[in-house]
Amino acid sequence: MTTLTSYLDQHSTNTELNDVITTVTNVGKTISQLLRKGALADILGEAGNQNVQGEEQKKLDVLANDLLLDALAENTHCAGVASEELDNATPANADGSLLVLFDPLDGSSNIDINMAVGTIFSILPYQRQGQTSENSDFLQAGNQQLAAGYLLYGTSTILALTITENVVMFSLDPDTGDYVLIEDNVQIDADTSEYAINSSNYRYWRAPMQQYIDELIAGEAGVRGRDFNTRWVAAMVGDVHRILCRGGLFTYPFDTKYAHKAGKLRLMYEANPMSLLIERAGGGATDAVNRILDIEPTDIHQRVPVVLGSKNEVDYVKNLHVNYSEK
Numbered sequence: 001m002t003t004l005t006s007y008l009d010q011h012s013t014n015t016e017l018n019d020v021i022t023t024v025t026n027v028g029k030t031i032s033q034l035l036r037k038g039a040l041a042d043i044l045g046e047a048g049n050q051n052v053q054g055e056e057q058k059k060l061d062v063l064a065n066d067l068l069l070d071a072l073a074e075n076t077h078c079a080g081v082a083s084e085e086l087d088n089a090t091p092a093n094a095d096g097s098l099l100v101l102f103d104p105l106d107g108s109s110n111i112d113i114n115m116a117v118g119t120i121f122s123i124l125p126y127q128r129q130g131q132t133s134e135n136s137d138f139l140q141a142g143n144q145q146l147a148a149g150y151l152l153y154g155t156s157t158i159l160a161l162t163i164t165e166n167v168v169m170f171s172l173d174p175d176t177g178d179y180v181l182i183e184d185n186v187q188i189d190a191d192t193s194e195y196a197i198n199s200s201n202y203r204y205w206r207a208p209m210q211q212y213i214d215e216l217i218a219g220e221a222g223v224r225g226r227d228f229n230t231r232w233v234a235a236m237v238g239d240v241h242r243i244l245c246r247g248g249l250f251t252y253p254f255d256t257k258y259a260h261k262a263g264k265l266r267l268m269y270e271a272n273p274m275s276l277l278i279e280r281a282g283g284g285a286t287d288a289v290n291r292i293l294d295i296e297p298t299d300i301h302q303r304v305p306v307v308l309g310s311k312n313e314v315d316y317v318k319n320l321h322v323n324y325s326e327k
């Protein structure tokens, strides 16, 4: 049996990175326990405030954020944290060599209905050791990530992680509290007939995305010549996990629903860590034009269109966008 601790010892000589991953995944155990108790732990419902993005915060959004923040503040290797739920990055220990970014609770609309939610994290190098970290220190492209992963709190709690060229998965053993290795080299098939999108936004999409979904819905009778199936967890972490398990395409594309957003998902807390996992598992991840991991961020809370999953299908969507220009 390989536990997370023994895996990190065997595969990474960066003990500081290993220590920070251990801190994050230990918080995941606490969140997992709280979710098991649900209403009995008084974790459901609204917190009564909005985050920096103007979204209503759930109690668990706040709780998960605070748990991660407190734990990482104690970790001497963590120089600062940036979270979807906080206006600005929070400095931690100036001598630390690592920056941690997270979506503490992904899939907030699933919390109160007892459906899958998760925690997504990304770890970047800190370049100014000895000085207090600021927002600008976090503005690094996703290709700089030293590690990325997610915790999926589903029927069991799963950790997906990449610190080497491989993507690995662990299952949390509730009896021992250990993360136990269950997959040591996750690979995604290049082809798929399954896709995930919130189609209620159809009228806000660009023409190539509308065309793409029209083609999938036409199925056997259309240009694709085969039927496609839809799945939508309403938590990116759940949709990405399904894709790592059996392939598929996930997209939250560019839309004009809200003028100030290029899409719903956040580059630093969602798109970058998920793109690293997907690419290392052999898939593709794009904003429909550019590789997500090569986007140079200008704001820690920036949004980005996301198309990721089985390589050939992602390339198909990209090709549809090649000659598209905004009218």
Ligand SMILES: O=P(O)(O)OC[C@H]1O[C@](O)(COP(=O)(O)O)[C@@H](O)[C@@H]1O
Residues within 6 Å of the ligand: 084, 103, 105, 106, 107, 108, 109, 198, 234, 235, 236, 237, 252, 264
């Ligand atoms: O409610 P919609 O528009 O279908 O959006 C669902 C998407 O929003 C998200 O829940 C956003 O994440 P948060 O819950 O962290 O805000 C994604 O996980 C998911 O893919």
Ligand SMILES: [Mg+2]
Residues within 6 Å of the ligand: 103, 105, 106, 107, 236, 270
């Ligand atoms: Mg999220």
Ligand SMILES: [Mg+2]
Residues within 6 Å of the ligand: 061, 084, 103, 104, 105, 106, 107, 108
């Ligand atoms: Mg969230």
